[in-house]
Amino acid sequence: MIKNAAVLVVGAGPAGLVLANLLQEAGISTVVLERGSREHVQTRARAGFLGAHSAKVLTEHGLGAGMLHNGQSHGTCAFRYGDSQFELDYSTLGRSEVHTVYPQQNLVTDLIAAYLERGGDLRFGATVTGIGTASATVRYQDSTGTGEVSGRFIAGCDGSNGVTRTALPAGLVTRCGRDHGIAWLAVLAEAPQSMSAVTYAVHRNGFAGHMARSPHVTRYYLQVPANDDPAGWQDDRIWSELALRMRADTFGQLKEGRITERRIVRLRSDVVDPMQHERLFLAGDAASLISPSAAKGANLAILQAEVLARAFTDALVRDDESALNAYSRTCLPRIWRAQEFSHWMINLLHGPSGTGQEADFHRALHRTRLDNLRDCRAQQDLFAEHYVGI
Ligand code: APR
Numbered sequence: 001m002i003k004n005a006a007v008l009v010v011g012a013g014p015a016g017l018v019l020a021n022l023l024q025e026a027g028i029s030t031v032v033l034e035r036g037s038r039e040h041v042q043t044r045a046r047a048g049f050l051g052a053h054s055a056k057v058l059t060e061h062g063l064g065a066g067m068l069h070n071g072q073s074h075g076t077c078a079f080r081y082g083d084s085q086f087e088l089d090y091s092t093l094g095r096s097e098v099h100t101v102y103p104q105q106n107l108v109t110d111l112i113a114a115y116l117e118r119g120g121d122l123r124f125g126a127t128v129t130g131i132g133t134a135s136a137t138v139r140y141q142d143s144t145g146t147g148e149v150s151g152r153f154i155a156g157c158d159g160s161n162g163v164t165r166t167a168l169p170a171g172l173v174t175r176c177g178r179d180h181g182i183a184w185l186a187v188l189a190e191a192p193q194s195m196s197a198v199t200y201a202v203h204r205n206g207f208a209g210h211m212a213r214s215p216h217v218t219r220y221y222l223q224v225p226a227n228d229d230p231a232g233w234q235d236d237r238i239w240s241e242l243a244l245r246m247r248a249d250t251f252g253q254l255k256e257g258r259i260t261e262r263r264i265v266r267l268r269s270d271v272v273d274p275m276q277h278e279r280l281f282l283a284g285d286a287a288s289l290i291s292p293s294a295a296k297g298a299n300l301a302i303l304q305a306e307v308l309a310r311a312f313t314d315a316l317v318r319d320d321e322s323a324l325n326a327y328s329r330t331c332l333p334r335i336w337r338a339q340e341f342s343h344w345m346i347n348l349l350h351g352p353s354g355t356g357q358e359a360d361f362h363r364a365l366h367r368t369r370l371d372n373l374r375d376c377r378a379q380q381d382l383f384a385e386h387y388v389g390i
Pocket residue numbers: 010011012013014015016033034035036041046047104126127128129157158159160161162163283284285286290296297298301
């Protein structure tokens with residue numbers, strides 16, 4: 001039996017856990033229902049780049065100790081294309097902000113511990129199967145059977161394939177989106193970073209990316225055909241293709257290690273509008289899925305959790321629902337800005353394929369776009385502002 005609470009949070013990812021922590025801090029009772037086990041959510045390797053606003057929210061609400069202690073500050077990214085490479089020290093561009101690199105599973109682990117310390121009620125292995133949007137009721141299934149729990153509000157933080165977004169009535173809500181037709185092989189290697197900066201390589205064979213995760217783990221990406229089978233990518237093949245696309249012979253060899261994860265990520269984006277109906281409010285991937293090209297997913301999730309926590313607090317503590325009513329209007333312009341930048345990054349990182357006049361034309365445009373970023377200070381400032389900001 002799960003006890004009723006003021007806010008029922010579905011999903012224990014960054015969105016649900018930040019929201020639940022902020023509400024507990026404000027003295028509002030919450031319950032979090034999570035389908036997976038604690039071990040599963042605490043070991044699931046996902047994103048790792050926290051923007052300046054995310055770091056601020058976590059720190060201000062007493063959730064940043066692990067990030068501050070173990071995270072690494074990153075302020076440079078590099079682009080390799082043709083025979084050249086350039087670096088952007090974005091810590092000195094735009095708003096002079098940096099990323100904090102802290103693996104998402106570590107953040108989730110910290111958030112779970114903080115939530116339980118704040119007296120939160122977190123149920124693992126509880127799958128939500130139905131939502132009553134008018135009554136703020138959630139039906140769930142766990143190891144003891146099925147149950148129902150009620151609250152004043154429901155927060156749908158269960159990701160893009162979750163059940164809460166399906167509870168929004170089709171006629172009142174629009175959902176637009178795009179499969180970008182691009183897939184990445186996402187690789188985690190037990191190896192230190194090969195370069196000091198996040199590195200994006202544009203190559204005729206496709207994109208390759210290098211991102212720090214921790215002193216002993218590095219994330220790599222390789223653009224692959226959308227229906228490729230990760231099993232076909234043995235360690236040797238991955239390292240030699242990464243070396244080729246990263247031009248390791250010119251810019252330095254990669255630090256190799258055992259590959260612990262290889263999975264295909266399709267680049268997809270979508271936005272639900274409005275993000276709320278009756279007593280149900282969506283946050284994170286449940287409201288808007290964003291392609292990983294600019295590492296915005298977790299940062300958008302934290303931003304929405306912050307906005308929603310404030311709105312729930314106004315409603316429940318001060319009896320003022322104006323911020324809740326404005327929730328979608330507050331979040332959607334920022335979601336769209338992140339979507340726009342993410343889309344711009346997709347176009348920057350993936351060169352045209354094929355041969356012929358049209359492909360050559362697009363290839364020249366693509367090179368010019370990278371040259372502009374290398375040479376034009378105004379472009380660099382704009383890039384930096386969108387790259388770290390939200
Ligand atoms: N019932 C209960 N829990 C559910 C259900 C369900 N029916 N469906 C999904 N969940 C849980 C998932 O198991 C998962 O733990 O909801 C959680 C959603 O968490 P995330 O997918 O991490 O989504 P979000 O919190 O919005 O995080 C946003 O971080 O790394 C990025 O790619 C990630 O961009 C995403 C971001």
